[in-house]
Amino acid sequence: MANNNQLITQGMEFGELTKEDITTIRQTLAKDCNDSQFKLFMSIAKSSGANPVMNEIYPAVRSGQLTVQFAVEYFVRKAKESPGYSGHDVQLVHDNDEFKMHQEQDEEGRYYAVIDEHSWAFPRGKVIGGYAIAYREDKKPFTVVMEVDEVEHFKKSNIGMQKTMWTNYFNDMFKKHMLRRALKAAYELNYDDEVTVGESQGSNDNDEFQRNRRDITPNQDVIEHGSQQNDNPEPQQEQKPSKIDQLKDQMRTLFTQLGITTNDGIKDYLKKHAPDANPGTQKGLIAINQLLETNLEMLQAQASNDDALD
Incomplete structure (x- = not known):
C-alpha cells in the first residue's frame, strides 16, 4: 500500500x-478521492498555483463527482500579488445599524457605490446585509453591496x-x-483564467480517469451546427436522437446555465478554455460537458468557501 501511495503522489x-x-x-x-480524481485535483492546484496546505483549494466528492473548490484565501493572495493592491474591507450591516450609501459615476460613465455612513451600537440586531470594498491604486474602490435575501438559498443547498x-x-x-466577489471584480481574478484541467501524466490510466478528463475545445463546427439544431423543431420519425446529439443539447443547456447564450460567447469561451478537444467525437463532447459542469459547481461552491465552492 505504501509503495502504491508513493507511485500515485510521485511528480x-x-x-x-x-x-x-x-x-x-x-x-x-x-x-475521499479515488486515484484519478486526486491526480486531477493536483493538476488543477498546480496549474492555478493554489496551495492545498494553505487552505486555498481543496477537493470535494459528491455522488462520485469531483468538485474542486477555491477558498477566499486564494483570491486574497492573488489580489495582493496584483499591481496596485491597496487593501480591502468587508462589513456586515445589522438591522439596528445606521447605514447610508449612494451611487456615483466615474469618468467612463460607470456607476460605483459609495458608503456615506455606517455606525452602530449594541445590541446590533440581526444581520440584514453587508458590503465588501476592494481598493486599488489609481482606481475607484470597487464595492459589493448585498442583502441577506440574496444568499439565503445557500442554506438550502443540496451540497x-x-x-x-x-x-x-x-x-x-x-x-x-462578498469579499470574493469584490476582489475578483476589482483585480479581474477569474478562476477560469487560473485553472487548466488537462490530461493525466499517463494518458492511458484507466476508464475512470478518462471519464474525468477535461480535454476541451470544440472547433467552430460544433458550435455552429449545435446552434442550428433548434432551427428545425420537427422530430425525425421513428429515430431517437443520437448520443452525440444528446451531448450537444446538454452542452447548450450548460452554456445557458453559465449565462453564455450567443454563438460568439460560446466560441470565445471554448477558444480560451478548450484548446485540444475533438468535438466530432462522443469522447470530446463528454469532456466539454464535464468542464462546464465543473465550472458550474465551482461557481456554486465558491459561495460556500472552505470552499463549492466561489
Whole structure:
C-alpha cells in the first residue's frame, strides 16, 4: 500500500509543496478521492498555483463527482500579488445599524457605490446585509453591496457541506462571499483564467480517469451546427436522437446555465478554455460537458468557501 501511495503522489510537487506534503494531502484533504480524481485535483492546484496546505483549494466528492473548490484565501493572495493592491474591507450591516450609501459615476460613465455612513451600537440586531470594498491604486474602490435575501438559498443547498457551513457559520460565509466577489471584480481574478484541467501524466490510466478528463475545445463546427439544431423543431420519425446529439443539447443547456447564450460567447469561451478537444467525437463532447459542469459547481461552491465552492 505504501509503495502504491508513493507511485500515485510521485511528480506532483510544485511551489513549496514537498513529497511529504503531497502524501499528507492525499491522506487528509483528498481522502475521499479515488486515484484519478486526486491526480486531477493536483493538476488543477498546480496549474492555478493554489496551495492545498494553505487552505486555498481543496477537493470535494459528491455522488462520485469531483468538485474542486477555491477558498477566499486564494483570491486574497492573488489580489495582493496584483499591481496596485491597496487593501480591502468587508462589513456586515445589522438591522439596528445606521447605514447610508449612494451611487456615483466615474469618468467612463460607470456607476460605483459609495458608503456615506455606517455606525452602530449594541445590541446590533440581526444581520440584514453587508458590503465588501476592494481598493486599488489609481482606481475607484470597487464595492459589493448585498442583502441577506440574496444568499439565503445557500442554506438550502443540496451540497451537504455548503448547507452546513452557511447554516452554522452564516456571518463568516456571507463576508467571504462578498469579499470574493469584490476582489475578483476589482483585480479581474477569474478562476477560469487560473485553472487548466488537462490530461493525466499517463494518458492511458484507466476508464475512470478518462471519464474525468477535461480535454476541451470544440472547433467552430460544433458550435455552429449545435446552434442550428433548434432551427428545425420537427422530430425525425421513428429515430431517437443520437448520443452525440444528446451531448450537444446538454452542452447548450450548460452554456445557458453559465449565462453564455450567443454563438460568439460560446466560441470565445471554448477558444480560451478548450484548446485540444475533438468535438466530432462522443469522447470530446463528454469532456466539454464535464468542464462546464465543473465550472458550474465551482461557481456554486465558491459561495460556500472552505470552499463549492466561489
